[in-house]
Amino acid sequence: MGSRGVLAPAAPTPAQATPALSRTGSHLRPAVRHQPSCRLPGPPAMRGAHPLVLFSLAALCGRGDCRVANAEERLMDDLLNKTRYSNLIRPATNLSQLISIQLQLSLAQLISVNEREQIMTTNVWLKQEWTDNRLAWNSSRYEGVNILRIPAKRIWLPDIVLYNNADGTYEVSLYTNVVVRSNGSIMWLPPAICKSACKIEVKHFPFDQQNCSLKFRSWTYDHTEIDMVLKSPTASMDDFTPSGEWDIVALPGRRTVNPQDPSYVDVTYDFIIRRKPLFYTINVIIPCVLITSLSILVFYLPSDCGEKMTLCISVLLALTVFLLLISKIVPPTSLDVPLIGKYLMFTMVLVTFSIVTSVCVLNVHHRSPSTHTMAPWVRRCFLHQLPTFLFMKRPDSKPLRSPQPSQSRLPQSEATAAASATGPASSSNLYGSSMYFVSPSSAAPKSPSGSDLLRAPRDFRLRPTGRFQQDVQEALEGVSFIAQHMKSDDQDQSVVEDWKYVAVVVDRLFLWVFVVVCVLGTVGLFLPPFFQTHTPSGGP
Incomplete structure (x- = not known):
């Protein structure tokens, strides 16, 4: 089978290749009917190609692919003919058609x-x-x-x-x-x-x-x-x-x-x-909650420790950094404040409150009788009433110094005799009278060591006034002054301890207030968004 036998029939005449279109309704109809032909592309030299190649091309054309492609090409040319179609005109049969x-x-x-x-x-x-x-x-x-x-x-x-x-x-x-x-x-x-x-x-x-x-x-x-x-x-x-x-x-x-x-x-x-919200919960909200919870530890730190104010200020600076990060994310609008911004401001107010309370607690803790006098209502409120409501119990107060038995006490018989001899005079009158208590060893020569005199047996008897009256009176006055001074120190120390306990009670009171406000504020801020409903706007 030669190559000439494989080729399509002779090419149609120009009159057959370019059909004229007539329009009936909305369909296109070619004026001249002809059978589509399949021509091999390429120059005339292709006609002398290998018979196997020509046979393959003929098989493709025989399956109809070439015929369909030729039909689509003709259809495209017929539809988009510039004489009958313009892509600038709205496809309406009249001006009123929609x-x-x-x-x-x-x-x-x-x-x-x-x-x-x-x-x-x-x-x-x-x-x-x-x-x-x-x-x-x-x-x-x-x-x-x-x-x-x-x-x-x-x-x-x-x-x-x-x-x-x-x-x-x-x-x-x-x-x-x-x-x-x-x-x-x-x-x-x-x-x-x-x-x-x-x-x-x-x-x-x-x-x-x-x-x-x-x-x-x-x-x-x-x-x-x-x-x-x-x-x-x-x-x-x-x-x-x-x-x-x-x-x-x-x-x-x-x-x-x-x-x-x-x-x-x-x-x-x-x-x-x-x-x-998982990303912002893990990276912003949980760190803020943990940093805020550190403010609770401020109320547990002893007032003598100098780290209360340091911890408060460190927490405040950390929250400020988070607030700066949030300001770079949300749009700079003044219509609404973002929820996380509200929470950061809320926690910053709480931390500022903890700083103020720490200053007040430190002021109370370092008070003394020489600078402040404890009012009766302060003692009644902070030492007796509030500790009960705050589940606090103060240890039983014990005297700082237990009274020691006197080593210069007269025997019972001699004391009775002395009392009968002196009469019902008071101790102050006794010091100023011509009779005073003296040890028999007081008249003896003094030992180089005063400890021997302390260990010596004492036998106090009423003696007539002598040269030791003035020295003993001065000694008794000195001892009385020392005793009064020590008693005053004990009382002052007791008042100082009371002020310190008042500071502890104030710390505990602010701790409960801080925890309650923090929990209620956190729940009140983050709970409403979970119940919000959003409907599309009806506007244009």
Whole structure:
């Protein structure tokens, strides 16, 4: 079988190759019928190729692939003939006809939500469907071709753009082919990276929900020329890739009419998203709670320790650092204070309160009788009443010095005789009288060591006044002064201990107040966000 026998029949005449189109209704019909031919491409030198190659090409053409390709090529030329089709004209048979555009949004990925710049970045596919009667054909006349894919820029496209765009790029980045069916219906599914403006509500950050929207509308056509219709009440998530930071709560869509400009309609999709708080809980909230709990230890530190104020100020500085970190995350808005900012301010107030109370406790702890006098109500309140309510029990107070038995006591018989001799005079009168107590050894020569005199047996008897009266009187006055001074020191020391115990009671009181306020404040701040409900806004 030669190469000439494999080739297709002779090429048709020019009259046969270029059919004239006649329009009946909305279908195209070639004026000249002919059988499609399959010609081998290439220069005439290809005709002398190897017979096996030519046989393979002939087999491909025999299966109909070449015939279908030729039919699609003819159909493309027939449909997009410049003499009958213009991509600048709206596909309407008259000026009053309304073109219905069906929209369906598919969310592929929620890329990011920039809280500080208030921009949401998403990867979406905006499916658009409409009908163009100029692109309808009779599939039986084109080898049964029912679907044709045409470059998007070669046909008319609705100028639907993202109205709340935030980066200046309103059109899609990739103009994919449109799918055209034989009845004239067109489906266009362009992918796009949308950066839309989103008003961030920081009131419950990081346990917040956000409602960001994508608003689509025609840039030049009003509602008398184009009618935008939702194909589905919600956006599609069939090809959605889950986000590590946000959960999708709902994606409702709505068709709205701007009351200020009713000539234009838009289709808006609300992205109701909930933040996953694990990251901020582990990295911000738990460290703040632990740092705040260190303030409790301030009330356990003894007042004599000089680290109470150091610990308070260190905790305050740590919370200040966390507050600076949060200020770089949330948007600089004055409408609301973020929840975590409220908690940090709350803990800073508590730490400041602990510093003030520590100063007060230290002031009370270092009081003495020489500087302050303890009022009766202070003694009654802080030494007797409050310790009972605070589950405190003070150890039983014992005298600092137990009284020692007197070593200069007279025997019973001699004391009676002395009492009868002196009469009912007091001790003060006894010191000033002519009689005084003296030991027999006092008249003896003094020993070089005073200890021998102390160990010697004492026998005090009433003696007539002598040369030792003045010395003994001065000695007794000195001993009395020392005793009074020691007794006064004991009393002062007792008052000092009372002031220290008052400081301990105040510390314990502030400890309970701090714990109760801290627990109630933490629960009161972090519990309400878990019960919040968010509904899409009904505005345009």
